[in-house]
Amino acid sequence: MWGLDAPFYFYLLLLIPILIAVYLWNTLWKKKKINEFGSGSYLKRLAPEASTTSKPLTKLILLAVVVFALIIALVNPKFGTKIETVKRQGVDIVFAIDVSKSMLAEDMAPNRLGKSKQLATQIINSLASDRIGIVGYAGSAFPMLPITTDYGMAKMYVQDMNTDMVSSMGTALSQAIEVGSNYFDDPKTSKVMILISDGEDHGEGINDAIAIAKDKGIKIITIGVGTPNGGQIPIKQNGKIVDYKKDTDGNNVITKLNETTLKEIAQGTGGIFMYGSNTNEVIQIVDKTLQKIEKTDFESQQIADFQSQFQWFIALALLLLIIDSLVLERRTAWMKKLNLFNEK
Known part of the structure; x- marks a missing residue:
């Protein structure tokens, strides 16, 4: 059995598509400005460690999951562990x-x-x-x-x-x-x-x-x-x-x-x-x-003994924020080896 303390906070989930839209707009704006500045091999020689795709997208995913976890923490899902007859x-x-x-x-x-x-x-x-x-x-x-x-x-x-x-x-x-x-x-x-x-x-x-x-x-x-x-x-x-x-x-x-x-x-x-x-x-x-x-x-009356679970989502959000702080905008050696996005 389960329950929710404040389900109206689910409306805050609308922040996630807004966040994605801002990211897409910012990406297109950056790409436009970069194309105005230069192109191709010239830019690679100027900023060889710049990550054009993988790092910003990784940080976006981390931030979206952080927002999602904090919203769920506000909703405070509860799961019943036992039922008592009163x-x-x-x-x-x-x-x-x-x-x-x-x-x-x-x-x-x-x-x-x-x-x-x-x-x-x-x-x-x-x-x-x-x-x-x-x-x-x-x-x-x-x-x-x-x-x-x-x-x-x-x-x-x-x-x-x-x-x-x-x-x-x-x-x-x-x-x-x-x-x-x-x-x-x-x-x-x-x-x-x-x-x-x-x-x-x-x-x-x-x-x-x-x-x-x-x-x-x-x-x-x-x-x-x-x-x-x-x-x-x-x-x-x-x-x-x-x-x-x-x-x-x-x-x-x-x-x-x-x-x-x-x-x-x-x-x-x-x-x-x-x-x-x-x-x-x-x-x-x-x-x-x-x-x-x-x-x-x-x-x-049968009463379910609900236990609050918000703390797990707060812990997840804090962990992801720490990871986010370690992810830099430039390409690092280990990300080069992983090459998750097939960057050349």
């Missing part, structure tokens, strides 16, 4: 993140949604071999990213979440739990849902959703973002606050953290509730909670 162990985790309008409240910096993104990203950074998925929800819930081990992709999806993703108003916690529970299709895996929300629920069916989670063996960790005193929901244009969301009576809406609902969900599924104000504390608690959960064997 088993992954971890937990299936689904992040359910609230993107309702109340998450724009700025009682947590930069706002509740921004804090939720920060929490989710930092938790993902702390994971090792767990599989993760993402669900977004507001007045309804929708799947965003199926179960995967691609943490980079997951963090990108988290950062792209915004309050315009769902047109329906409200916060349907029950739908978030139901949609998230559908991600867990393997009854043998350990299952965790991390629900990040301000807890404001305008839907029904929380008890039914909790029952579904319990039936599937899903522990739900709830993280509350927001404060009990609450905050107003700003309306912004070009990044500046122009007004605040108002109710039907024209009063500014005050949205508050509803920890009661979040605690009910966590306790009903054997999970835990925590405040999301201190990111480091949240990460530590989540990490300790996950460590207590039995890990599941995921799919086995």
Whole structure:
């Protein structure tokens, strides 16, 4: 088995035909100038040791091979010496993140949604071999990213979440739990849902959703973002606050953290509730909670142990450069004897 570190360096191979073209042009130019100066036996008497063909061509071949070897060294071919079977162990985790309008409240910096993104990203950074998925929800819930081990992709999806993703108003916690529970299709895996929300629920069916989670063996960790005193929901244009969301009576809406609902969900599924104000504390608690959960064997992977081979090509290039430095433009005695190009 083999592989290449940087195959795009193969484009540099175009330098070799350019090098040959320059050599041909230079050869023709020299020949033209020599013919203008003199010809035949007259030139041989003036420069009897000059090599008109063999030495320049030899140096060209050496230089071309040097360039080729250095390019291959940049590409860094790798050859596999053995194959190892690696088993992954971890937990299936689904992040359910609230993107309702109340998450724009700025009682947590930069706002509740921004804090939720920060929490989710930092938790993902702390994971090792767990599989993760993402669900977004507001007045309804929708799947965003199926179960995967691609943490980079997951963090990108988290950062792209915004309050315009769902047109329906409200916060349907029950739908978030139901949609998230559908991600867990393997009854043998350990299952965790991390629900990040301000807890404001305008839907029904929380008890039914909790029952579904319990039936599937899903522990739900709830993280509350927001404060009990609450905050107003700003309306912004070009990044500046122009007004605040108002109710039907024209009063500014005050949205508050509803920890009661979040605690009910966590306790009903054997999970835990925590405040999301201190990111480091949240990460530590989540990490300790996950460590207590039995890990599941995921799919086995075969990994080839590749060895870099660039050093051989660098060594070849250095050797040829040394040889090139020993090849002079004039004919030497040993080259006369070899007479590789049948020169008279």
